[in-house]
Amino acid sequence: MGLSQKILRKIVRNEAMATDPAEIYGWRVYLLACSACFGAMSFGWDSSVIGGVIVLPPFVRDFGLGDRNSVATANLAANIVSTLQAGCFLGALIASPLTDRFGRKWCLIATSLVIIIGVIMQAAASGKLAAMYVGRFVAGVGVGAASAVNPIYVSENSPRAIRGLLTGLYQLFIVTGGMIAFWINYSVSIHFPDGPIMYIFPLAIQALPAALLCGCMLLCHESPRWLARQDRWEDCKRILSNIRNLPPTHPYVQEEFQEIVDQLEQDRRLIGDATYWKLQKEMWTIPGNRKRVLISITLMICQQMTGTNAINTYAPTIFQNLGLTGTSTSLFSTGIYGIVKVVSCICFLLFMADSLGRRRSLLWTSIAQGLAMFYIGLYVRISPPRAGEEVPPAGYFALVSIFLFAAFFQFGWGPACWILASEIPAARLRSLNVSYAAATQWLFNFVVARAVPTMLVTVGSDGYGTYLIFGSFCFSMFVFVWFFIPETKGVSLEAMDQLFGVTEAPEKASVDGDDVQETSEKDTKVQQKEII
Numbered sequence: 353m354g355l356s357q358k359i360l361r362k363i364v365r366n367e368a369m370a371t372d373p374a375e376i377y378g379w380r381v382y383l384l385a386c387s388a389c390f391g392a393m394s395f396g397w398d399s400s401v402i403g404g405v406i407v408l409p410p411f412v413r414d415f416g417l418g419d420r421n422s423v424a425t426a427n428l429a430a431n432i433v434s435t436l437q438a439g440c441f442l443g444a445l446i447a448s449p450l451t452d453r454f455g456r457k458w459c460l461i462a463t464s465l466v467i468i469i470g471v472i473m474q475a476a477a478s479g480k481l482a483a484m485y486v487g488r489f490v491a492g493v494g495v496g497a498a499s500a501v502n503p504i505y506v507s508e509n510s511p512r513a514i515r516g517l518l519t520g521l522y523q524l525f526i527v528t529g530g531m532i533a534f535w536i537n538y539s540v541s542i543h544f545p546d547g548p549i550m551y552i553f554p555l556a557i558q559a560l561p562a563a564l565l566c567g568c569m570l571l572c573h574e575s576p577r578w579l580a581r582q583d584r585w586e587d588c589k590r591i592l593s594n595i596r597n598l599p600p601t602h603p604y605v606q607e608e609f610q611e612i613v614d615q616l617e618q619d620r621r622l623i624g625d626a627t628y629w630k631l632q633k634e635m636w637t638i639p640g641n642r643k644r645v646l647i648s649i650t651l652m653i654c655q656q657m658t659g660t661n662a663i664n665t666y667a668p669t670i671f672q673n674l675g676l677t678g679t680s681t682s683l684f685s686t687g688i689y690g691i692v693k694v695v696s697c698i699c700f701l702l703f704m705a706d707s708l709g710r711r712r713s714l715l716w717t718s719i720a721q722g723l724a725m726f727y728i729g730l731y732v733r734i735s736p737p738r739a740g741e742e743v744p745p746a747g748y749f750a751l752v753s754i755f756l757f758a759a760f761f762q763f764g765w766g767p768a769c770w771i772l773a774s775e776i777p778a779a780r781l782r783s784l785n786v787s788y789a790a791a792t793q794w795l796f797n798f799v800v801a802r803a804v805p806t807m808l809v810t811v812g813s814d815g816y817g818t819y820l821i822f823g824s825f826c827f828s829m830f831v832f833v834w835f836f837i838p839e840t841k842g843v844s845l846e847a848m849d850q851l852f853g854v855t856e857a858p859e860k861a862s863v864d865g866d867d868v869q870e871t872s873e874k875d876t877k878v879q880q881k882e883i884i
């Protein structure tokens with residue numbers, strides 16, 4: 353048993369870790385997950401860099417942010433920021449049919465190229481708002497599509513015992529990208545001359561994770577579960593054997609391969625080789641499927657209504673509102689905020705995702721996040737910071753509460769939502785389910801990004817109501833998780849029906865599709881027997 357396997361057995365405590373062979377936790381599965389997660393890094397990088405860029409003096413001058421009253425300036429800043437989220441919403445919606453048609457690997461490569469095109473347009477905008485809007489929208493389409501495909505690809509390749517850890521790498525790469533963007537903004541604010549290069553450089557360097565995604569995915573295999581859906585059984589078993597670092601004849605590979613075959617047979621027996629609209633019907637008319645997609649959508653709404661992306665995107669402005677003075681000081685505090693998020697996310701993935709579990713992580717962090725937000729809001733309401741005055745002890749604790757909120761979010765609502773959305777759907781509906789979840793995330797990300805600058809100006813004195821609103825949402829999320837979210841740690845993808853209900857097709861669909869289903873099932877059985 354290698355060192356990594358010994359460490360995993362110490363920190364991951366579930367039944368699958370105790371019984372599955374140690375060989376499956378080799379370097380291949382980690383490299384594959386990290387390669388795909390450069391798409392998540394683009395997500396975090398592109399979302400976070402703009403909050404620091406819009407407060408840099410050259411950007412303020414060139415794009416006219418300093419020539420308007422506070423509400424108008426807030427609206428213009430919100431438009432620049434939220435255009436990315438609008439593109440992401442579109443990208444997440446179109447990702448499902450594209451990834452089902454062309455595969456996970458090639459869709460991720462295509463999204464990386466779209467992101468690079470959008471980044472080039474942003475860097476070349478030269479004070480032209482129209483070019484900035486178009487560039488951020490185009491980049492958003494790529495980022496949104498990657499956000500829908502990335503978790504599917506990782507979850508479909510991950511061993512069940514550490515699926516939470518590997519799928520959660522998605523969130524780790526998001527916060528790592530955000531942290532790097534924060535520190536780049538701080539660095540250019542103190543080291544670059546006061547000219548266009550100060551904001552062009554951080555905008556241009558956004559292309560780096562997209563380029564890494566493209567290069568790394570060219571070296572990776574396609575998802576074995578997608579290959580099975582294309583009836584490419586030999587490729588499926590060969591790649592599964594390679595990823596698991598076991599021979600094709602090993603009982604573990606045989607068992608996992610048989611689970612994939614059985615799940616696909618069941619799917620085809622239910623509704624045949626369905627078209628996009630038949631899959632839509634299956635998703636919304638069968639209770640077991642409808643429950644899963646509604647849970648995924650609600651989780652993503654809750655994730656955004658914690659207020660996390662309000663802080664991610666407008667952290668420099670929020671730190672200034674809490675009493676920190678100077679652009680560089682607020683950007684430095686934002687960089688520390690990014691470090692806290694990365695360290696907290698690593699702790700969750702190593703010690704909580706597959707040990708404490710998804711459900712309990714969501715429950716306790718709901719309350720913790722709400723308390724942090726309420727303290728910040730009450731401080732701003734009762735003892736707001738005044739220009740020229742030193743920050744009081746209560747104000748410093750409000751700043752600490754921002755960092756605590758970041759840690760609490762990474763202990764639960766950050767990574768756990770993506771893990772659940774990618775692991776609970778039936779195999780044939782996984783891409784559609786994650787697409788809806790990602791689109792919902794981006795829609796409410798857009799709402800938050802568009803509304804928060806105005807809320808900080810208009811919702812109560814010094815915007816204190818903004819924090820109380822987000823805190824109230826955090827408390828209400830505890831109730832949702834308590835009643836609707838079961839524990840999924842250590843459960844194989846093909847065994848989710850035991851938690852969420854067997855997906856039974858309506859009687860009429862079964863009768864109408866008898867011939868297609870029977871033929872498809874026979875073909876699958878014949879091909880599967882030939883491989884085994």
